[in-house]
Amino acid sequence: MIGYRVALRLTAGLFLIGLSTISSSAAQAEDVTINFLHAQNDRTYGPVIQAFEKANPGIKVREQRVPFDQLNAQVQARIGAGDDSIDLYGVDEPRVPALAMRGLLKDLSSERATVIAKTTPEAVAATSANGKLYALPQWTSTQLLFYNKDLLAKAGIQPPSADPAKRMSWDELLASAQKAQAGGAKYGIGFEQVDRYYQLQPLFESSGAGSGLTGNGLLTPEVNSDKWVKTMTWYGDLYKNGLSPRGVSPEQMSSLFLNGQIAYFVAGPWNFFDFAKAGATLKWSIAPHPYFAGGKPVTPTDSWAVGISPHSKHPNEALKFAMFMTIDDEGALLSTATNPLPPANKVAFEHHVNETMKLGGDSTAPYATLLPYELKNTAVSRPRTIGYVAFEEIMNKAFSDVRNGADAKSTLDRAENQLKAMFGRLK
Numbered sequence: 509m510i511g512y513r514v515a516l517r518l519t520a521g522l523f524l525i526g527l528s529t530i531s532s533s534a535a536q537a538e539d540v541t542i543n544f545l546h547a548q549n550d551r552t553y554g555p556v557i558q559a560f561e562k563a564n565p566g567i568k569v570r571e572q573r574v575p576f577d578q579l580n581a582q583v584q585a586r587i588g589a590g591d592d593s594i595d596l597y598g599v600d601e602p603r604v605p606a607l608a609m610r611g612l613l614k615d616l617s618s619e620r621a622t623v624i625a626k627t628t629p630e631a632v633a634a635t636s637a638n639g640k641l642y643a644l645p646q647w648t649s650t651q652l653l654f655y656n657k658d659l660l661a662k663a664g665i666q667p668p669s670a671d672p673a674k675r676m677s678w679d680e681l682l683a684s685a686q687k688a689q690a691g692g693a694k695y696g697i698g699f700e701q702v703d704r705y706y707q708l709q710p711l712f713e714s715s716g717a718g719s720g721l722t723g724n725g726l727l728t729p730e731v732n733s734d735k736w737v738k739t740m741t742w743y744g745d746l747y748k749n750g751l752s753p754r755g756v757s758p759e760q761m762s763s764l765f766l767n768g769q770i771a772y773f774v775a776g777p778w779n780f781f782d783f784a785k786a787g788a789t790l791k792w793s794i795a796p797h798p799y800f801a802g803g804k805p806v807t808p809t810d811s812w813a814v815g816i817s818p819h820s821k822h823p824n825e826a827l828k829f830a831m832f833m834t835i836d837d838e839g840a841l842l843s844t845a846t847n848p849l850p851p852a853n854k855v856a857f858e859h860h861v862n863e864t865m866k867l868g869g870d871s872t873a874p875y876a877t878l879l880p881y882e883l884k885n886t887a888v889s890r891p892r893t894i895g896y897v898a899f900e901e902i903m904n905k906a907f908s909d910v911r912n913g914a915d916a917k918s919t920l921d922r923a924e925n926q927l928k929a930m931f932g933r934l935k
Contacts (some may be wrong), residue, residue: 541568542826545583546598547576548812548847556833556842563832567825575759580897584918587612592819595826599643599815601634602890606897607815613642614816614823619831626835631852634889635813643813644834645852646843650807651707652782652875652883653681653798654765654773656693657791660684663691663771668795670874672881675796675805678714678742685751688771696751700764700775701758703908705900706808707774708743709890713806714799715739719891720903727935728892729927731903732920740916743746748909754912766790774798777864777875780848784868793871796878797886809887811849850879898930 534811546553550573557569568861573592574582579598586594588610599607600882620641624632631645653668653676660667668676676684701707712718717735722728732734746752746827753764765773766786774797799805814830816823832839840853841860848864851857865876890896906923910916 510584510672530930531877539566539568540822540825541570542595542820542822542829543570543572543593544596544829545572545574545579546812547574547579547593548598549573550787552847553833553843556839558831559839559842560829561662564828569829570751580901583607583612584610587817587819590819592817592821594817595813595820595822596816596830599635599813601643601645601810601813602892602900603898604635604642604815604890605637605894608640608642609894610817611818612819614818615640615642616644616816616827617641619644619827619835622831622835622896626837627852627854630889634810634892643815644830645813646834646840647811647849648883649776649809649849649851650879650887651774651776651797652878653795654775654779654792655795656765656768656773657793658800659688659768659771661690663688665691667793670793670795670878672796672805672878676798677799677801678711679801681798682746682751685772686866689751692772694769695753695764695771697746697772698722698752698761698770699773700761700773700779702752702756702761702911702915703904704758705903706863706890706905708907709888710797710806710808711743711800712736712739713888714803716800716803719888721891721893721895721899723934725895726891727895727931729899729924729931731906731927732917732924737917737920740910740920743907744910745914748913752911777848777850777879780864780867780872780875781846784871791871792800792868794878797882805886806888807882807886808890809883810889811852850883853899895927895931898934899927902926902930904934 553571561568583597597834617640623641623644627645635641635643635645655667689696699707715735716734717739720731722730725873747754762779764770766782775870783790814834816826816830820826833843834840835853837853837855840851840856844851844860851860861876861879865872902923906919909919
């Protein structure tokens with residue numbers, strides 16, 4: 509009888525130990541949810557998240573989308589305060605030095621060799637600061653001249669050549685845009701990112717005005733020179749003369765072209781997806797980005813990368829997802845499925861070009877030669893400096909003011925003084 513009781517106690521003890529083990533295993537098997545803050549549209553990351561979660565059943569990805577203009581403020585306010593609710597986030601590449609300096613990015617140098625092998629030297633440089641890797645390069649970019657075939661035909665205008673050697677000058681384009689507007693187009697020309705430095709830097713580089721930053725560490729502003737004022741005045745006149753639309757945000761500009769209101773549209777290849785879906789209602793194609801006669805052709809480049817928050821509660825899982833959607837061949841390509849941006853991953857880049865040139869048939873066929881040409885010959889990165897975040901915010905405000913009627917000279921003088929004061933605290 510005593511033996512039976514002892515055996516019963518032992519059995520009960522083992523049963524409780526078993527329950528404890530099962531409970532522990534169940535806890536370990538619970539899903540980890542990582543939070544991804546970014547400024548892309550609601551369809552961009554769907555395919556890559558779905559593929560990642562299928563391959564990693566213990567990890568879930570929750571997106572937190574914010575407008576582009578709010579992303580920097582969110583990152584600084586939340587991660588800067590030690591908020592651990594963000595695990596990884598989208599990083600505009602020229603902001604890497606400033607974000608790294610402020611301790612807002614986890615050092616990813618352990619992955620440097622892999623990133624070097626899978627991407628390009630330009631991509632590695634764009635995501636590094638002080639010899640350390642702080643983000644994983646996701647995409648690169650370029651800008652193209654889109655045009656509405658029907659609006660040009662209605663005005664008796666010959667479509668521009670897709671040959672980079674025959675790209676239009678800005679003077680030629682403006683004359684053609686004015687003719688298109690006289691022939692029935694509501695607007696002759698539009699820029700997609702109407703008041704963003706990324707979009708407008710090529711104007712100043714091509715005119716010989718320069719990037720706007722010089723000196724040691726690129727912390728000496730030079731945005732009120734004669735050439736800067738002349739180029740900014742030229743830009744403001746597009747809106748003053750009604751050739752380009754005022755009061756329209758960057759997010760709304762593509763819709764104007766899609767709806768047949770703009771004859772010429774300077775924009776990025778991510779628009780291919782929506783424009784191709786329009787079918788026969790929109791007849792369009794692409795040509796090389798214009799330049800100023802007497803200057804050099806310049807196109808913008810660089811794009812988004814992915815960084816890990818130093819306060820992430822799940823840094824390993826966050827890194828695994830970040831590597832999948834940027835460095836992994838399959839994941840990098842999936843990140844372009846509904847957002848046709850050239851991936852930084854070299855293998856995915858080749859697949860992307862082949863697939864994207866088919867997306868719009870004849871409309872996108874020139875992309876196969878235009879993209880590689882521009883990236884090799886005309887692409888100019890935005891300034892890599894710890895002062896870039898402040899520079900971009902001040903200059904974007906200046907662009908907005910001028911396109912809405914402010915005087916170019918006084919606006920740029922004010923921006924110059926603001927930048928000097930801001931940079932004085934960084935030196």
